[in-house]
Amino acid sequence: MADLTVKIKDLVLKNPVTTASGTFGFGEEFADFIDLNLLGGIFVKGLTLKPREGNDYPRMAETASGMLNAVGLQNKGIGYFISDIYPRIKDLDTEIIPNVNGSTIEEYVEVAEKLNEVEGINAIELNISCPNVKEGGMAFGVSCPSAIAVTDAIRKVYDKTLIVKLTPNVTDITEIAKGVEVAGADAVSLVNTFLAMAIDSKTRKPVLSTVTGGLSGPAIKPIALRMVWQVYHAVKIPVIGIGGIMNATDAIEFMLAGATAIQVGTANFIDPQVSVKIIEGIEAYCKEHNISSVSELTGALENR
Amino acid sequence: MADLTVKIKDLVLKNPVTTASGTFGFGEEFADFIDLNLLGGIFVKGLTLKPREGNDYPRMAETASGMLNAVGLQNKGIGYFISDIYPRIKDLDTEIIPNVNGSTIEEYVEVAEKLNEVEGINAIELNISCPNVKEGGMAFGVSCPSAIAVTDAIRKVYDKTLIVKLTPNVTDITEIAKGVEVAGADAVSLVNTFLAMAIDSKTRKPVLSTVTGGLSGPAIKPIALRMVWQVYHAVKIPVIGIGGIMNATDAIEFMLAGATAIQVGTANFIDPQVSVKIIEGIEAYCKEHNISSVSELTGALENR
Amino acid sequence: MKKIQDFRVKEYRWLNETGYLLTLYSDLKIEPVLPGNFAEIQVPGTPEVFLRRPISVFDADYENRSITFYIKVAGKGTKKLGELNQGTIVNIIYPLGNSFTVNGSKNVLVVGGGSGIAPFVLLADELKKKNIKTTFLFGARTKKEIVLTREFGRLGKVWVTTEDGSLGEQGLVTQHTVFKDILTFDKIYSCGSDPMMKAVAKIAGENRIDCEVSLENMMACGIGACLCCVTETTSGNKCVCTDGPVFNSKELAWQI
Amino acid sequence: MKKIQDFRVKEYRWLNETGYLLTLYSDLKIEPVLPGNFAEIQVPGTPEVFLRRPISVFDADYENRSITFYIKVAGKGTKKLGELNQGTIVNIIYPLGNSFTVNGSKNVLVVGGGSGIAPFVLLADELKKKNIKTTFLFGARTKKEIVLTREFGRLGKVWVTTEDGSLGEQGLVTQHTVFKDILTFDKIYSCGSDPMMKAVAKIAGENRIDCEVSLENMMACGIGACLCCVTETTSGNKCVCTDGPVFNSKELAWQI
Numbered sequence A, B: 001m002a003d004l005t006v007k008i009k010d011l012v013l014k015n016p017v018t019t020a021s022g023t024f025g026f027g028e029e030f031a032d033f034i035d036l037n038l039l040g041g042i043f044v045k046g047l048t049l050k051p052r053e054g055n056d057y058p059r060m061a062e063t064a065s066g067m068l069n070a071v072g073l074q075n076k077g078i079g080y081f082i083s084d085i086y087p088r089i090k091d092l093d094t095e096i097i098p099n100v101n102g103s104t105i106e107e108y109v110e111v112a113e114k115l116n117e118v119e120g121i122n123a124i125e126l127n128i129s130c131p132n133v134k135e136g137g138m139a140f141g142v143s144c145p146s147a148i149a150v151t152d153a154i155r156k157v158y159d160k161t162l163i164v165k166l167t168p169n170v171t172d173i174t175e176i177a178k179g180v181e182v183a184g185a186d187a188v189s190l191v192n193t194f195l196a197m198a199i200d201s202k203t204r205k206p207v208l209s210t211v212t213g214g215l216s217g218p219a220i221k222p223i224a225l226r227m228v229w230q231v232y233h234a235v236k237i238p239v240i241g242i243g244g245i246m247n248a249t250d251a252i253e254f255m256l257a258g259a260t261a262i263q264v265g266t267a268n269f270i271d272p273q274v275s276v277k278i279i280e281g282i283e284a285y286c287k288e289h290n291i292s293s294v295s296e297l298t299g300a301l302e303n304r
Numbered sequence C, D: 001m002k003k004i005q006d007f008r009v010k011e012y013r014w015l016n017e018t019g020y021l022l023t024l025y026s027d028l029k030i031e032p033v034l035p036g037n038f039a040e041i042q043v044p045g046t047p048e049v050f051l052r053r054p055i056s057v058f059d060a061d062y063e064n065r066s067i068t069f070y071i072k073v074a075g076k077g078t079k080k081l082g083e084l085n086q087g088t089i090v091n092i093i094y095p096l097g098n099s100f101t102v103n104g105s106k107n108v109l110v111v112g113g114g115s116g117i118a119p120f121v122l123l124a125d126e127l128k129k130k131n132i133k134t135t136f137l138f139g140a141r142t143k144k145e146i147v148l149t150r151e152f153g154r155l156g157k158v159w160v161t162t163e164d165g166s167l168g169e170q171g172l173v174t175q176h177t178v179f180k181d182i183l184t185f186d187k188i189y190s191c192g193s194d195p196m197m198k199a200v201a202k203i204a205g206e207n208r209i210d211c212e213v214s215l216e217n218m219m220a221c222g223i224g225a226c227l228c229c230v231t232e233t234t235s236g237n238k239c240v241c242t243d244g245p246v247f248n249s250k251e252l253a254w255q256i
């Protein structure tokens, strides 16, 4: 059987399959459907310093091969996560990776500082790409200087593996990736959702309370795949591939394009067991293609 | 019956439904399926100064609710269009709008100059957004100064209605739209395709000869709709909406978001009669909602 | 425990042009379903439908391993679910959400509109088991939309209102004469359109009668993972799929 | 004239595990189809398939208004087309592309592999009408993949090669003994995998025998509008869907 472990700086994942922030709750929601210990890691729901109620209803719209969400980082705050939620999931035999958010650099830093103290948490994902909040979020991720500034500030207070999550809503994603690499990111994860919109032609109104929301799902896969491929060739740090991964074939495509690991997002809603099926599918692919270590797949795209 | 005419500067379309460049050939290809005279307009295949062979095969890949193309502006050159193709279609009772391309500003200008002389052609679409050519194309459209420069140069030689076609592969599309507005564009059309990629996990190779290609189809609709809505609120010139329009409901959504007219692209491949069905659908919508002039729909999105 | 399970289409019973009962069966045992629980149904074979569709469980037959849904055609997904061939595999995640509380009441009023009557067969079964007297009040625009009155008739008295007066009293449900004696009821359950539930909740509030409503919302996951389906409550935003769909009307931040 | 037309599934005839004949019928008349023409078939009811699928016309029955395709399962679309219920509506655009030229030849060799035999029934009918002697040579990996030999047997002599020797001669088609007497043929038609057609075209070229091949390509529109399906020819890139699918092998910029 192929060796499925992958390394992202000091973070060791037992396999490259993780679940994407905001699409997998805190893992517990899926415990009835799969053995969570099988996963490479769980990127838990976005956290902020203070509790947030998120945006008004409606927050969701279905689109062709995708969906829009406008959740807006609803969460009970970093304090509640550390004191109440994390203790419930910390004994899982998988990496729990918090997704860190803020309206200001100071807020980001405070959240990261708190997480730096938590034993068992070996990495954080810095979200500078949320399109659904008025302040912070994607605003940091669309400009190179601000992406660098927030990464730099967090790097100063966070010792363990720092993953920076990039937004696809930019002209040149490699520029931002290179910026955060220089600022000290240990890895980049991409992509977050695309800023998008849905309209109800009957009522003539936007479907979402916030008018715009974030597009995810297989619709965005071809763009995400291109970005992973570009970023892989632009930086030296590992890349985590995200965007419309629905099955093992999709996951393998992302790895061939350059991803060291992948995150499964929207697919969890359609099939709560999909993450485990993807692990099995990758295993089968390795067997069929005589691959002894899954990391051989990373960037193994051949020329035409 | 509702008045379906729309105006884009001096260009009058009998209805807001046109076909997108590169997806409708020169119209003739669809003559067996629909009465071309019913269309608001036909944006014909991209033209360049010299003949171009386009990219190598394979040029196409199917994706979830979309497709990638890497045609690369294959065409017989502006001279051949004017002498051989246009005479065959000029008597159609619809607006024929050439799509103008170049590797350099000089080439763009020469093509536009030639078209300025052609009687019966009342508008051109300046394509600064093709993702499938090594030189020119999208390179002009992703930076504000170069978008302004090429628009400005063409404006100096082209007297009739000048539509500039924008790329969605940018951080802030309103910035580019405002730039070309100032440079003299009479309208903007958006969006062109998204730079994207497909991989064959069996062969481990890119599917397209060019590795990356342009994503079109319903997958991109929510992003295109958001961009049309943003640009409508940023500029005063008319906006032509493009991106994944498959039926009348989609077309109406684009109009509510701010489009004066729309282009039907990839949908023509799936149903060669779809453009006419969309016209009928818009007519029915106007009737049902007691709309006397279709232009009332433009930007009529209400607040939630 | 929540479960993901393959069922097969057993049969349809069409009630009018847009409403049908869909019965699915399974080779495996059926999980226990409480009144108010729903399922997330994967719609087979339509390019237009991406996500699962939340549908209340109408009835469950544990012996025959079958489960029934009452579905009203609202769009692409509910249309397709009405067109499947016998034997087609339908994957569902269930049972989801909380349920109506059935406790020490003596005389309850159940108010439903449209597909909102779906959870009430299971509820009424439960009420009957506990010897709680049940009165149903169903409202619709017109006669055709009033369905299953015979089935509900076995479980309690059924009143009907239609907006056009084609069946029962004319008017909105809340104008029905049963509300004249509202104080004879010690609990109200309601499911239907938001305006209807709000109007019912208002009357309940004014008369200090305990009232539970079952809400709808746009759902992506149905299991509390996406936080897309919130409703505003007196203690902040809550997920309709896990904290609901049943809420006590007092908890809701409704402007009524 | 090209036409877009609704047909219905009449019947299937499965030839082996992955190959089948699909017959569709229409209430309207069938457009005349030439040997080599293809159709763009819309695959009903699968979320995975977005574009139409190009498939050669295998046979057309003008009297009974039916049209038959020989389809090999290659992926999602061709799989789904093999699973439709009788009566399902299938929309097709046809007839598309050019056709094989049938002119003054006396003795022709028809070389096919895989789904490449699809256009040869119509071609052989035409050859027969013109009293042109026809020899078929079909190649496959193994016996199971050799189908329809009886049908083709009525139209000419049928030779077979299989790579594993389970039927006919062992080896690749181009190693078949019929090529020893290649100069007795004055025309070759070929359809199958690219390597096979190239090998056949090479032999034809070396022996100065006129050779037509039918190409495949990734197609979005099938009607010459998208320019996705080009192949390189001696006079530049040409569309397989309109300038082809049939090309004289001399025209092609093949490195053989």
Ligand SMILES: Cc1cc2nc3c(=O)[nH]c(=O)nc-3n(C[C@H](O)[C@H](O)[C@H](O)COP(=O)(O)OP(=O)(O)OC[C@H]3O[C@@H](n4cnc5c(N)ncnc54)[C@H](O)[C@@H]3O)c2cc1C
Pocket (backbone or CB within 6 Å): A062, C038, C049, C053, C054, C055, C056, C057, C069, C070, C071, C072, C073, C074, C075, C076, C077, C078, C079, C115, C118, C119, C215, C216, C217, C218, C219, C245
């Ligand atoms: C907990 C719960 C229980 C439900 N129980 C039932 C039931 O027993 N029987 C029944 O017929 N319906 C029920 N519904 C409503 C049902 O989920 C929607 O009608 C269905 O999802 C619409 O899907 P569609 O593809 O047919 O419509 P679409 O084509 O997606 O949309 C058509 C219209 O329906 C609206 N809609 C879409 N999804 C929802 C949704 N999740 N909730 C409310 N409106 C929606 C859209 O805004 C649109 O206006 C329930 C909903 C919830 C949340």
Ligand SMILES: Cc1cc2nc3c(=O)[nH]c(=O)nc-3n(C[C@H](O)[C@H](O)[C@H](O)COP(=O)(O)OP(=O)(O)OC[C@H]3O[C@@H](n4cnc5c(N)ncnc54)[C@H](O)[C@@H]3O)c2cc1C
Pocket (backbone or CB within 6 Å): B062, D038, D049, D053, D054, D055, D056, D057, D069, D070, D071, D072, D073, D074, D075, D076, D077, D078, D079, D115, D118, D119, D215, D216, D217, D218, D219, D245
């Ligand atoms: C003019 C023409 C005539 C054809 N005639 C026949 C026929 O008579 N019978 C038959 O069985 N097949 C025929 N084909 C091939 C057929 O079109 C493909 O097998 C089919 O489109 C694959 O679709 P899918 O959804 O099953 O496969 P997918 O799941 O889309 O892909 C599976 C594999 O098939 C390849 N493929 C996809 N589309 C094409 C295509 N257009 N051409 C070649 N390979 C493709 C993909 O690269 C992939 O490797 C013809 C193709 C052309 C261009």
Ligand SMILES: Cc1cc2nc3c(=O)[nH]c(=O)nc-3n(C[C@H](O)[C@H](O)[C@H](O)COP(=O)(O)O)c2cc1C
Pocket (backbone or CB within 6 Å): A020, A021, A022, A023, A045, A046, A047, A069, A071, A073, A099, A127, A130, A165, A191, A192, A193, A215, A216, A217, A218, A220, A242, A243, A244, A245, A263, A264, A265, A266, A267, C220, C226, C227, C228
């Ligand atoms: C409902 C929902 C909520 C999300 N919340 C977050 C979040 O809190 N933090 C974050 O970084 N990304 C969030 N995302 C983005 C996903 O993690 C992922 O980047 C995106 O959905 C693309 O992947 P997919 O196409 O596989 O879903 C959310 C996505 C969805 C659909």
Ligand SMILES: Cc1cc2nc3c(=O)[nH]c(=O)nc-3n(C[C@H](O)[C@H](O)[C@H](O)COP(=O)(O)O)c2cc1C
Pocket (backbone or CB within 6 Å): B020, B021, B022, B023, B045, B046, B047, B069, B071, B073, B099, B127, B130, B165, B191, B192, B193, B215, B216, B217, B218, B220, B242, B243, B244, B245, B263, B264, B265, B266, B267, D220, D226, D227, D228
């Ligand atoms: C095969 C193909 C070829 C295209 N060629 C051109 C072109 O020559 N010039 C241009 O401006 N846009 C071209 N486009 C982009 C379309 O005009 C349109 O902007 C895009 O496809 C999005 O619309 P859609 O989703 O409706 O297809 C092409 C698109 C496709 C699919």
Ligand code: FES
Pocket (backbone or CB within 6 Å): C218, C219, C220, C221, C222, C223, C224, C225, C226, C227, C228, C229, C230, C239, C240, C241, C242
């Ligand atoms: S639908 Fe996902 S949390 Fe309720």
Ligand code: FES
Pocket (backbone or CB within 6 Å): D218, D219, D220, D221, D222, D223, D224, D225, D226, D227, D228, D229, D230, D239, D240, D241, D242
């Ligand atoms: S498939 Fe579109 S031109 Fe041939």
